[in-house]
Amino acid sequence: MWRFTVRRFAWALSALILMIALSGCQSTANGVTSQVTPDNPQMFRVGGDVYTVADFSSRLKLELGAGIDSLLQQGQTREEIQQLVDQQNIRGSIFDRMIQDALLTQYARSRGIGVDPAAVDSAVLAQLAPSGDSAAQRVGQAQNQQILEVLARNTRADMFHARSIAVASESDADTLLADLKGGADFAALAAERAPDGPKGGDMGWVAKGDSPAELDSAGFSLALNTPTKVQSGGLWYVFEVLERQAGETAAEKRPFDNFEQLQNSQGGQQFYQETFIPWYDQFRKDAEASGDLVIAEGFDPNSVPLPFPEQ
Structure with a gap:
């Protein structure tokens, strides 16, 4: 922290x-x-x-x-x-x-x-x-x-808003992706498969550097509203980027919602400066x-x- x-x-x-x-x-x-x-x-x-x-x-x-x-x-x-x-x-x-x-x-x-x-x-x-x-x-x-x-x-930073479901294997991730493609509700699947995770799988807005490297990279590169499987730290994630605010200028970046979010950000001091x-x-x-x-x-x-x- x-x-x-x-x-x-x-x-x-x-x-x-x-x-x-x-x-x-x-x-x-x-x-x-x-x-x-x-x-x-x-x-x-x-x-x-x-x-x-x-x-x-x-x-x-x-x-x-x-x-x-x-x-x-x-x-x-x-x-x-x-x-x-x-x-x-x-x-x-x-x-x-x-x-x-x-x-x-x-x-x-x-x-x-x-x-x-x-x-x-x-x-x-x-x-x-x-x-x-x-x-x-x-x-x-x-x-x-x-x-x-x-x-x-x-204080602003490059951020993405995403939701995810963590599962143990790639086959589990493939099954979830098939369910979503068939019309299943993401939040319902998240509650069922990852009850200890964030509500509905919603990660909220995440500043650059505040998630594992693989998820961070995916958050700033994947097409929006396109569930994808991502491997990170021995787990597989069904990962969907909902929104993104990022760019070279401060105006393109997203402000932090509150001081607690800024304080907990790994890059908080750099973003502040x-x-x-x-x-x-x-x-x-x-x-x-x-x-x-x-x-x-x-x-x-x-x-x-x-x-x-x-x-």
Whole structure:
């Protein structure tokens, strides 16, 4: 199974940054509305949602606080940690991820994807837990799910939709093919001959590389709606390709249905890099061009202090 470890999305989504989307010149940090002030200037805006330097400070503490504490305990000096952070442009990367989070959350909200964190109002939050911790976790989980679903639906791969029946011998496969040619129902035969297999033999949409090599090859080469016998791994399959979406361009490929499907795909990381990243980069450029994303002129993420513990 592919573990989703792509650096650009290896973040901990938290309600500390985006607890509730509010209108006007307000932002949300730690679940408390923070006004834009001379001491807490706007950092960027996505649509009507405004994010301030205080939000960025909270995000830095969330992502770097524990790591900084650990390095200090290991004997690293503040100056050494500061130099490492600057060399790796870590604050710039976190800033970009904040923008990603905001843009993808807005995208999800506008298309009805997932549970909108903005729908969780203060009355609901108050009922979830007196301390607010459970509420923050639930809102953070809702946002996390939204973003992962957006990611999956904009990651594409060559895919085929097929159904199959696995049998022990070639003669069994020939018998099934004869039955189908005689008018037998594929789903009924699948239920009878392979009761432990997928319902009706339907494999669903399968991304390139996610099935045995022989089936993968057949999925992208056989004529549609033509049951055929295929041998793979000591078994014989009566295999029928129902649909196929594949090609050189991203538009010709099929998007993943959900994040679970993407996460379980053997080529998930490659598909993400080849199709999602270009899509997101263009999406962000379009948002900036339209004025939907506005970054404060002259804002430098490296100007915000690191979350060192108080001395």
